Amino acid sequence: MMKRQTSPRPMKQDRGDATREKLLTSSIDVFGRYGFDGATTRMLAETAGVNLQAIPYYFGGKEGLYIAAAEHLSSIIIGHVGELRTTILERLARLDGEGERMSPGEARDLLTQVVQRMIALFVSRQSESWARFIIREQMEPTETFERVYANVMGPMIGMAGRLVATILGEPPASEHVRLRTLSFVGSILVFRMAHAAVLRQMSWQAVGPDELDILRRHAAELVATLGSGKEDRS
Template sequence: MIKVNNRTSQLRGDRGDATREKLLNTAIDVFGRYGFDGATTRKLADAAGVNLQAIPYYFGGKEGLYVAAAEHLASIIGGHVGDLRAVIVARLAELDAEGAEMMPAEARQFLTRMVQRMIILFVSKESESWARFIIREQMEPTEAFKRIYGTIMGPMIEMARRLIGAILQDDPASEHIRLRTLSFVGSVLVFRMAHAAVHAQLEWEAAGPNEIETLRRHAAELVTVLGAEKDRRS
C-alpha cells in the first residue's frame, strides 16, 4: 500500500492551484494583446512563468485556456460588484414577490452606487487587460463572449434595465428602456474603453483620490439626469 503524506499532497495541490491561477491571469492579458491566434502556447507559458505542458494539463489546450480565462475574468469582475449586485437583485425579487414596483428614488440610489463602483473600477490599472480581452470578443464573438455575457455582462445590463425602467416609470422590457439602458451603460464604459481619450480630455496623468472623487460625483450626475426631460414636461 502507498502511503500519502497529507501535508505533501496539500502542498502539491496548492502549487497546482497557483500555477492554474497564474495561467488564467496571464491568459487574459496575453489573449487581449495578441488575440487567440497570436497568443501561442509558448507565449502564454513564458508570460506565466510555467512549463509549457501546464496548459494541456490544466486546460486541455489553448482553446480550453481561452474559455477558462473568459470565465475567470467574469468571476473577477463579479467579485468587485457581487455584493452590491446581490443586494439589488434580492430587493427586486422581494418587490416582485409582493407584486410591487420599485420607487424611482430607491432605484436611483441603487443605480448611483453601482455606477460609482463600476466607473472607479474602470479607471483602475487592473482593468486594462480586461478591456482588451472584452473588446476583441465584442468585435468577433466566440464561446468566450457567451461565458462573459452570460455570467456577468448580461445580468448586470438586465439589472440596470430594471432600475432605469423604475426611474423612468416605463416597462423594463420595452425597446425604449433597452435602448436607454444601452446608452447609459455606454456612458460608463467610455471610462475604460476610451481610457486614453478620457485622460487626454480631462488632462489627467492618473486617477488619484481627487480624480476618483470627481468621477464619483459625475456618476451620481449621470443617474440624476435620467428622466430629467420627463420631469420638466410634467
C-alpha cells in the same frame, strides 16, 4: 510498516493551484493583446512563468485555457460587484413577490451605487487587460463571449435596465428602456474604453483619489438626469 506520509500532497496541490492561477491571470492579458490566434502556447507559458506542458495538463490546450480565462475574468468582475448586485436583485424580487413597485428615488440611489462602483473598477489599472479581452470578443464574438455575457454583462445590463425602467416609469422590456440603458452603460464604459482620451481631455496624468471623487460625482449626476429630459417623458 512505514506510516503513510500525507504532507507532500497538499504542497503539490498548492503548487498546482498557483500554476493554474498564474496561467489564468496572465492569459487574460495575452489573449487581450494578441487574440486567440496570435497568442501562442509558448507565449502564454512564458508570460505566466510556467512550463509549456502546464497548458495541456491543466486546460487540455490553448482553447481550454481561453475558455477558462473568460470564466476566470467573469468571476473576478463578479467578485467586485456581486454583493451589490445580489442586494439589488433580492430587493427587486421581494417587491415583485409582494406586488409592489420600487420608488424612482430608491431606484436612483441603487443605480448610483452601481455606477459609482463600476466607474471605480473601470478606471483601475487591473481592468486594462479585462477591457482588451472583452473588446476582442465584442468585435469577433465566439462561444466565450456568450459565457462572459451570460455571467456578467447580461445580468448587469438587465439589472440596470430594471432600475432605469423604474426611474422612467416604463416597462423594462420596452425598446426605449433597453436603448436608454445601453446608452447609459456606454456613458460609463467610455472611462475604460477611451481611457487615454479621458486623461487627455481632462488634463489628468492619472486617476487618483481626487480624480475618482470627481468621477463618482459625475456618475451621480448622470443618474440624476435620467427621466428629466423631454425624450424620457415621450
